[in-house]
Amino acid sequence: MLRRLVAPTVAGLVLLAGWEVGVRIWGVPAFVLPPPSRVVVTAVDVAPLLGGDVLTTLTEASLGLLVGSVVGLLLAVLIAVFPWVSDTVYPLVTLTQTVPTVVLAPLLILWAGFGLLPKVVLVALTAFFPVLVASVTAMAAVEAEHAEMIAGLGGTRRHQLWLVQLPASVPGALGGLRVAATYAIGAAVVAEYLAGQSGLGVFIQRSRKGYEVDQILVAVALVSLLTGLLFLLVDGFARIVTPWQRPTDLTTRPGRTSPS
Numbered sequence: 001m002l003r004r005l006v007a008p009t010v011a012g013l014v015l016l017a018g019w020e021v022g023v024r025i026w027g028v029p030a031f032v033l034p035p036p037s038r039v040v041v042t043a044v045d046v047a048p049l050l051g052g053d054v055l056t057t058l059t060e061a062s063l064g065l066l067v068g069s070v071v072g073l074l075l076a077v078l079i080a081v082f083p084w085v086s087d088t089v090y091p092l093v094t095l096t097q098t099v100p101t102v103v104l105a106p107l108l109i110l111w112a113g114f115g116l117l118p119k120v121v122l123v124a125l126t127a128f129f130p131v132l133v134a135s136v137t138a139m140a141a142v143e144a145e146h147a148e149m150i151a152g153l154g155g156t157r158r159h160q161l162w163l164v165q166l167p168a169s170v171p172g173a174l175g176g177l178r179v180a181a182t183y184a185i186g187a188a189v190v191a192e193y194l195a196g197q198s199g200l201g202v203f204i205q206r207s208r209k210g211y212e213v214d215q216i217l218v219a220v221a222l223v224s225l226l227t228g229l230l231f232l233l234v235d236g237f238a239r240i241v242t243p244w245q246r247p248t249d250l251t252t253r254p255g256r257t258s259p260s
Contacts, residue, residue, distance in 0.1 A: 016036045019035065019036055020035045020036050020037060023035045030213070030214065031211045031213055032213065033213065034213055034214040034217070038214050039214050039217045039218060039221075042212075042214040042215055042217075042218055043218045043221070046215060046218060050200075050203065050218075050222070052198060053198055053199050053200050053202065053203050054200065054222065054226070056192070056196075056198045056199040056200075057185060057188050057189060057192065057199045057200045057201070057223075057226065058185075058226060058230075059116070060116065060119040060120055060123055060188040060191065060192070060199065061123055061184040061185045061187070061188040061226075061230065062184070062230075063116075063120045063123070064119070064120045064121070064122065064123020064124040064126070064127060064184060064187065064188065065123060065124075065127045065177075065180060065181060065184040065230075067120060067121075067123075067124040067127075067128075068123065068124035068125065068126065068127030068128035068131065068180060069127060069128065069131045069173075069176075069177050069180060071124065071128045072127070072128035072129065072130070072131030072132035072135065072173075072176065072180075073131060073132075073135055073169075073173055075089070075093070075128075075132055076131075076132050076135035076136045076139060076169065076173070077135075077166070079136055079139075080136070080139040080140075080169075090136070093129070093132065097129055101122055101125045101126050101187065102122075102190055102194070104122065104125065105118070105122055105190070105191055105194045105195065106194070106195075108121055108122060109194070109195045114195055114196070114197060118191065118195070119188055119191040119192065119196065119199075122187055122188075122190070122191040123184050123187045123188050123191070126180070126183045126184065126187040127180035127181075127183060127184055127187070128180070130176040130177075130179040130180045130183075131173055131176035131177055131180055132176070133176060134172040134173055134175050134176030134177075134179070135169045135172055135173040135176060137172055138168055138169040138170075138171065138172025138173065139166075139168060139169045139172075170241065170242060171242050174234075174237075174238040174241065174242060175238075177234055177238065178231065178234055178235060178238065181227075181230045181231045181233075181234040182227055182231055184227075184230060185223055185226045185227045185230060186223065186227065188200075188201070189201040189204070189223055192205075193205050200219050200222060200223060203215070203219050204216055204219045204220075207219065
């Protein structure tokens with residue numbers, strides 16, 4: 001556990017030190033790439049101004065993640081229950097993922113205005129597909145013997161859904177939710193950047209116009225921190241909901257067996 005914390009921390013510090021030294025040795029202008037020390041100073045200076053922007057981005061990302069996850073899970077249930085939905089709707093939904101959600105942002109703004117709704121919809125469109133695919137895959141992977149046992153005891157198709165398929169889909173859906181959580185903050189920032197009135201995307205847009213690269217880097221660091229925080233919250237929720245799932249040991253390497 002200690003090694004998993006120390007190794008990336010040391011690597012990050014080495015990277016920051018190399019950045020600081022390299023920028024100063026080669027005389028890179030601050031409006032191109034400021035040193036980390038200047039970014040830290042800027043972060044302290046602008047911190048009192050970022051509270052509202054951070055809250056806006058978190059609200060959009062959280063609502064969009066919630067809506068997208070619910071829609072993805074409900075659609076997965078429909079696909080599992082009705083074969084014609086799997087044959088008709090699922091391929092169309094998959095095809096829509098070839099269109100980047102950022103391309104849809106101008107349309108959403110025209111249809112829903114510049115308020116909260118288009119940002120939430122954009123985040124939801126980004127988040128629902130990982131949940132959908134993971135849930136559908138988990139339901140399809142249910143062993144036939146379990147469903148046949150329910151049928152043999154007199155259970156109906158509804159009983160098979162509630163007693164076998166839905167419980168089996170929970171770990172997969174939560175895995176998809178973890179993936180979606182890593183996209184939610186970024187999707188909200190992109191939506192704000194294109195047409196927002198507040199949020200980290202708007203802060204980045206204003207900083208870009210003023211060539212304040214240090215402020216942009218502060219916003220990028222905040223996006224990374226918020227994404228990590230949201231992922232940890234979702235991961236903690238998943239561990240509570242599925243306590244029987246053993247956490248994956250990220251320290252295990254291929255070809256290395258864990259001690260018994």
